[in-house]
Amino acid sequence: MDKVLRFVMKSDDDKEKVVENVENEDDNEPLSGISNDSNSLRGVSSLKRRREESEPIPLSKNEEQETLPRWVAGASPAKFVTLDELMDMSSAMENMALVHEIAVNPDFAIPETSNNPLERAVKDCVHKIYWEKMAEDLAKDPPDYSKAFSTLLDVKQLSVFEFQMIMDLLTPQHVRLKMEIDSRLDEQILRQQVDKDCLDWPRLSEYIIDLLARLCAPVRDEMVSKLREKTDIVDILRGVCELLEVMKVDMANFEVRQSRPIIEEHSAVYERNQFFKILKSDPDLELPVLNWLKRHVSDIAKSTSAADLSGPVIKRRFEIDRARFEQLGAKYLQLIVCTACVLVTCISAGQDVIDIPQFKQDLKDELIAITEDISVKNLKDRLEAMYVHCNAKLKKIYEAKESLVWTAGSSDGLRLQIMSLEDEKQPVRSLMRERIRGFMLSMLKCSGQSSKQKLPAGVSVVKTELNMITAAFVRLASHNRKTFGVYYGDLIKKLMSV
Template identity: 30%
Template sequence: MPANSIPRRMDSSGSGSETNGNDGALSSSPGASSLRERTDSESSDKQTRFILPSADGSPPKVLTMDEVVDVVKNIQNMTLVHEIALNPEFKLKPYEPPEDSLERRIRDVMHKAFWDVLREQLSQDPPCFNHAIQLLADIKECFPQIIPANNKRLLDHINEVLDVTVIQQQAEQGVLDFNSYANFVIGIMAKSCAPIRDEEIRKLQEIDDVVDTFRGILETMTVMKLDMANCLLEFARNDLVANSVEYEKEKFKEYLEYYKFGFPATENWLKRSQSQSQDSNGVVSTPDQVIFNAYMDLLDWNEADEFPEILSIDKDRILKLSSRALRLCAAACTIAISSSIPIISQRTENRVALAQEIEVLLQSVANNSDLENTMENVSLHVQTVIKSRLQEENSPPLDAVIENTLKSQILQIGKKDSPVRSLMWKRLQTYFRLVLRSKSGMPPPPPGYVDFKGELETLATAFKRLLTYNYSVFGEYYVKVLTDSEHKNDEKPTDNSTTATVDKDQAGESPKTSPTDDTIAANGPDTNTST
C-alpha cells in the first residue's frame, strides 16, 4: 500500500471522510488550480531566508523556509517513532475536534449543509445527482486507502464500476440507480473490513434511507482507514523499533546542526548529579554513574528545577511513572505500619486484601500534596478494616493508645520526612537500581513490597525501558556535557582543594557502543554512589 494512501488526519465521526471528500472536490475544481498557481507564484516563502543565530561564536546559519519546515518535521517524526518504540500499545487514534471549539462548530455546520443539499437534490423531480456523483467519486478515491495495493484485481473492478463518466451518463439519461451503487460499495466494504467492523457493515445494510446509508458508509470508511493504518503500523513495528534508536540519534544530530544554544536545563540536571556523585575524597564518579544517578532523580523530581529539555518528549511519561512510584511507596508504607497489628500481619488474606484496597484509595494521587490530603481517608479505612476483622474473630478492640499511634504514623506517610516513608523510598530506589543493572530476570521484591509485586515489576520494567532507550539515543551527548564540564573545572585554578580529573584517553569521548539494556547492566553506573 502506498505510503501516501494513509490519511493525514482521521476523524471517528465520519465527518473526516466527508471533509476529505470536500477537499477532493475543491482540489478538482477549476478555480482551485488557479488559486494554487497564484499562491505558489506570489508566495515569498520559497525565497525567504532565515538567519539562525549561533551561541558558540560560530557564523550564523542561514535557512530557507523549506529547511525550517524540515527541522520541524524531523522533530515530529522523531516524536512518533519514539512513541512507537516505547509504547507497545501505541495505535493511531481518530481525530475529533474539541467539544465546543470553533473547528467543531464549523465542521458540523458544513457537514450538515452537505447532507441537507444532497437530500434536497435527490428529492427534486427529476432528481439532481451533482452531489451524488461527487460523493461516489470521493468514495472511489477512499478505496485504495482501505484495500491493499496488491489486490489490484479488486481495485480495478471498483474503478470500473465507479467510473464517474459512466455514472454521469446514467444521470443524464435518467437511469442512475443511486441505491444500487450504495449496495455495491457496502458489499466491497464487507469483503475488505476487519472482523471488528462486521457489525457496523450489517447495520449499514439495514438502513433504508439512501442519504443516511451513504453517510454511514463514509463514517465506516473512516474507521476502516484507521484500521488499515494501524495494521500497516503493526507490520512495520518490529522494523521501526529495531531502527528507532539510530533514527533518533541521526535526527538529533541533524537538529544540533541548526540549534547551537545548548540545553541549559539538561546540563544543570547532569551537573547537579555530578556534584552529588562524589565520594568522601571528592572524587567524581564516572560519566555513566553520574547519568545513572541523574536518572534516579527523575523518580522524585523537584518541581523547583526546570525539567531537562531533552527529556521533554517523555516528561508526561516520566511524571506518571513518578506518581506511580509515589503511590506504590505510600501503599507499602501503610501496609508496613498496619502490620504492627497481629490481625493484619498474621493473616495473609487480611494483609493482601488491605493492600489491594489501599491501592484503590491512592489511585487519584499524583503528587505529594494529593498524598497528604488522601492519607486521612487511608487511615480511616485501615482502622475500619482492623476493627471489622477483630470483630469477625471475636477479639477485643484495639487499645486507644495503639489506635492513635497507628493513625498518627499513617498520617505521617503524607510527609516526605516521615521515617517510614524515607526507608521505604530508599528500598524502592535500591530495587530500581538492581533492575536497571540486571541483565535478565527481576530481583525479588524488597521488604514491605511483597504484596505489591505485580505493580512493582511493571513499574520497574517501564522505567528501565524508558531510561535504556533514552541513554541509547542521548548517552553520547550526556557524556560530552559531563566531560566538557570536568574540563572546565580542571582549567580553573584551585587552592588547597582536590580537583577530580578525567582520564585523558576518555575525556571528550562518546560511548563506543550503542547502549542497550545489557549496556546499562554491564557498563552502567555503580549503584553504591551517593545520591
C-alpha cells in the same frame, strides 16, 4: 494521524529504503552532533565575551549618548531564521515525537476520533453542512447529482486505497477484486448514467455496501448492518464515508502492530538524526544543554532541576516524556505510601491479625484503590482516608474475635503512625522508598540481560504493581539512553576535559 498513515501504508520495499536512509543519514557527521571546531568547546564561556564586545545601540538621533546596556543589546549581528527553517524544525520534532511514541508505548494506537474537542466540533459542523447541501441538491427538480457523483468517486478512490492496503497481505488471486471495482465503478459509465438520469442508485449502493463488508474487519459488521437499513441516498453515502474512515484507521493500526519490531529496532537512530537536524539548523540551541550539564559536572552533588533548561527544543524534547515520567512518579509515590501503610497497620494490628489469610494482600488492594489519584498535593487527604479504612477494617476484625479489643488508644496510635507518613524522612516511608528505588535501579542496570533480581523484604506485597512500574521505567529509560546516551556522554567528556 496522517504522518502515521503515510508511514504504515508504505510497501515492504519502501520500508526497507526508509530503514537504509535512517541508517545512512548523517554518516559523515559526528554522532554527538557537536562541532569539531575547537572554539565550540568554549561556546559557553565565550558567550559573555561576545556580548561585552557588542556595540551599543542608539535609541534615537537626539539621544545618541543614551544607549542600551551591552547585556541587554546582546551579540551582534542578529541572526535571521526563515519560515522554511522553522517548518523543518517543527516537522523534525513531530516526526521524532511520533516515532518515540510508537517505540516506547506498546499500546499505541491511532484513535478513531480526534482527542481535540475543537477539532471534532469543526469537523462535525463542516460535514453536517456538506451533507445538508447534498440533500438540497438532490431535492431539486431536476436533481443536481454533482456533489453525490463527486462523493461516489471519492468512495471508489478510498475503496481502491483500502483494497491496495489489504492486497499487500493477500495472495495474488485477489487481484481480480480490483478489476471488479474498476469495472463496477467506472467513472465514464457512471457519468453517462447520471447525465441520462438512468443511474440505479439502490443497486449501486447495495454493491458498495457488499464491497465494504468484504473488505472491513469483523468488528465493523454492526456498522455494515446499520448501513444496510438505510434507504436515503445521502444517508447511505454518509455512512459509507464514515465506514471507510474507520476502516482506514483499523488498517493503519494493524500496520503499526506489524511494523513495531522494525520501528523499535531503528527508532533510536531515527530520533537521534531528527534531533541533530534541529541542532544543525540552530547550533545555539545546544547552549542550554551545555550550561545545564556544566552545573552538574562542576558540582555533582548539587541538585538541578530539568526545569532550568531554557532552550525551546530541549524543553520540547523533555515534554515528549513529561507525562509518562509524571505518571510513573505518581505510581512510585503510591507504592511507597501503600507499602509503608500496610507495614504500620500490621504492626498495630498484632500477630493474630497478620496471620489471617490474605489480610495483607486484601489490605494492599484496598489501599491501592483509595490512592489511585494520589499526588504530593493531596497526600495528607489520602493518608486520612487510608487511616479511616484501616481503622474500620481492624475494628471489624477485632469485634469478630472475642479475645481481642480494639481500643480508642489503638485507633489514635494507628492514626498517628499513618499520618506521619506524610514526612519523607519518616523511618518506615524512607525505608520503603530506598528498597523500591534500589530494586528499580538494579533492574535498569541489568536491562537486556536474563538475570533475575530478588525482591527486597517488605515490598513483596506490591510485587505485581512494582513489576509493572519497573518495566515501564526500564523501557523508557533504556530507549532514551540508547537514543541520546552517546550524545550526552560526549558532551560530559568534553566539558570535563575543558
